[in-house]
Structure formats: structure tokens, C-alpha cells
Amino acid sequence: MLFKDRMDAAEQLSENIRVSRPKDTIVLALPRGGVPMGLLLAKQHSLPFDVVLAKKLVHPSYAEVAIGAMAEEGTPILNPQITVEQNWVVQEIERVQNENQRRRKLYDEILEKQDLTGKDVIIVDDGIATGMTMFAAIAAVKAKQAQHITVAVPIIPQETFQALEQQVDQVTFVEVPEYSLGAVGAYYQHFPQINDQEIQAILKDSDLA
Numbered sequence: 001m002l003f004k005d006r007m008d009a010a011e012q013l014s015e016n017i018r019v020s021r022p023k024d025t026i027v028l029a030l031p032r033g034g035v036p037m038g039l040l041l042a043k044q045h046s047l048p049f050d051v052v053l054a055k056k057l058v059h060p061s062y063a064e065v066a067i068g069a070m071a072e073e074g075t076p077i078l079n080p081q082i083t084v085e086q087n088w089v090v091q092e093i094e095r096v097q098n099e100n101q102r103r104r105k106l107y108d109e110i111l112e113k114q115d116l117t118g119k120d121v122i123i124v125d126d127g128i129a130t131g132m133t134m135f136a137a138i139a140a141v142k143a144k145q146a147q148h149i150t151v152a153v154p155i156i157p158q159e160t161f162q163a164l165e166q167q168v169d170q171v172t173f174v175e176v177p178e179y180s181l182g183a184v185g186a187y188y189q190h191f192p193q194i195n196d197q198e199i200q201a202i203l204k205d206s207d208l209a
Contacts, residue, residue, distance in 0.1 A: 002155060002175060005190040006126050009154040010037035012174045014044050017122065017152060024147075025120040028052040030137055031103060032194040033126035039206050041124055041152065049206075050114040051107050052123060053100045054137040056130075057092040060084055067092070069132035071140035072100040079132060106196060110203045116144040122172075124152045126191075127184030131160040138167050155187045 003009040019025050027049045029038025035051065042049040054071035058064075059082065067089070068078035076093050121141050128134055134151060141149055150170040157180040164171045185191040 002187045003189065005188060006033060006037050007040060009126065009174065009188070010040040013037070013124075013152055013154045013172065014041050016172050016174070017041060017045060017150075018172075019045050019047065019120075019122075021120050022046065024118070025122065026050065026114045026116065027122045027124060028114075028137075028141065030054060030123065030125040030133065031107075032196070032199050034124045035194070035199050036202055037126055037154075038124035039202065041122065043206075047122075048112075048114055050111055051103075052137045052140060053103050053107075054133045054140065055096045055099055056133050057089065057096060060088045066130050066132040069136035070096045070100070071136040072104055074136055074140040074143065077132060077136045077139065079130070103196075106200065107203075110200065116141060116146045118145065118147050120148040120150070121146040122150045122152050123168075126154070127187065128153050128156050128160050129182070129184055131157075131163060134164070135167065155184065 025047050027038050027042040027047050029035045029051050031051050039049060054069055056066035057068040057070060059067050067082045067084055068076050070076045070093060123137055125134060138149060149168040150172055151164050151168050152172040154174040156173050156176050158176050158178060161171060161176045
């Protein structure tokens with residue numbers, strides 16, 4: 001067990017963050033678990049904060065298995081190693097599009113949307129399993145013409161870490177274990193799910209929102 005909870009992980013992760021252009025750097029969190037962590041990093045480094053919305057496309061029989069992922073205003077990224085019926089893929093894409101739109105309305109009530117053009121962007125999440133959601137988020141940030149992209153996640157499987165290094169300018173982490181424990185929650189003593197109401201409360205209590 002590496003972390004007591006998300007705040008402990010964020011504190012450890014923050015020690016490894018290096019910001020070379022503070023006036024041109026933005027923290028983007030992946031909801032929901034990445035939001036409290038991203039807020040802490042943004043506060044500690046005095047950076048503006050927003051979210052990047054991306055969700056996994058799930059397998060019809062195994063909801064924990066990602067067949068791909070999709071970010072808002074992005075195109076679907078599919079896992080070539082998993083094959084499912086095309087009708088299911090179409091349904092999943094529509095579901096995720098609707099969910100991203102719903103969440104964007106929620107966050108736009110509280111956060112000021114950030115222009116990423118020419119900016120250094122730090123994408124934060126509480127952990128990575130397959131990495132599909134993160135890769136979808138990276139593609140969306142690249143499409144918005146960010147200048148430099150850092151992925152900041154406390155724990156990353158070795159194979160995913162190597163793939164991330166090929167996708168972004170920098171990967172910041174606490175540990176890249178040689179052998180993955182599988183679920184992200186296995187690295188946390190306390191790892192509760194966070195609902196939309198809790199996220200709204202966290203954001204409203206933040207002086208960044």
C-alpha cells in the first residue's frame with residue numbers, strides 16, 4: 001500500500017511536479033477521482049484549474065474492461081486487442097458523448113473553461129489501469145494545440161508508463177511498479193468513489209473555482 005488516500009497521493013505527486021512557465025501552465029483533472037488531486041496541485045503551484053472529460057467505452061459483458069475511450073470533442077480511441085459487435089460500439093460512443101456533455105454542463109456552472117492554445121498542460125488523475133481514458137484525454141488536449149503536455153499520476157503500470165512516454169512530453173509519478181496490482185484502488189488504503197454532488201461541493205469550496 002503506497003497511499004493513505006487521494007490527498008496523500010497528491011501531496012507526494014506534487015513534490016515531483018516542476019513548473020517552468022507558471023504564467024502559461026494549466027492543470028487539467030480527469031473526473032471524478034482526479035479532481036481533488038488536481039485542485040491540490042493547482043493550489044500548491046498557483047496554477048489555473050479545469051477538467052478534461054474522458055470516459056472509457058466498456059465491454060458488453062465485463063463493465064470493468066475498456067474496449068476504448070472517448071474525450072469530449074474527441075474521436076473514439078479503440079483497443080485493437082478487443083473485438084465486440086459494431087452496434088455495441090456505436091451505442092457506447094453515444095452513451096459516453098451524452099455523459100461528457102452532461103458533465104461539461106455541471107462543471108461549466110462552477111469552473112472557467114481554459115484556453116489551452118500554446119499552454120503547458122498538466123493532466124492529473126488518481127491512477128491508471130489500461131490507460132485508455134488518459135490516452136483519449138491526451139488526444140483531446142493535443143487537438144487544442146497545447147504546447148507541452150505532462151501526465152501526472154501517482155501510480156502507473158510499467159507498460160502504460162512506456163506508452164505514455166511516447167505520447168507526451170513528460171510523465172510525472174510517485175512509482176512505476178515492476179508488477180502491477182491491477183486495480184488502482186489496490187494502492188490506496190482509503191479509495192472511495194466520488195459522486196457528482198461531492199465534486200460540486202469540492203469545487204465550490206475551492207478558491208480556484
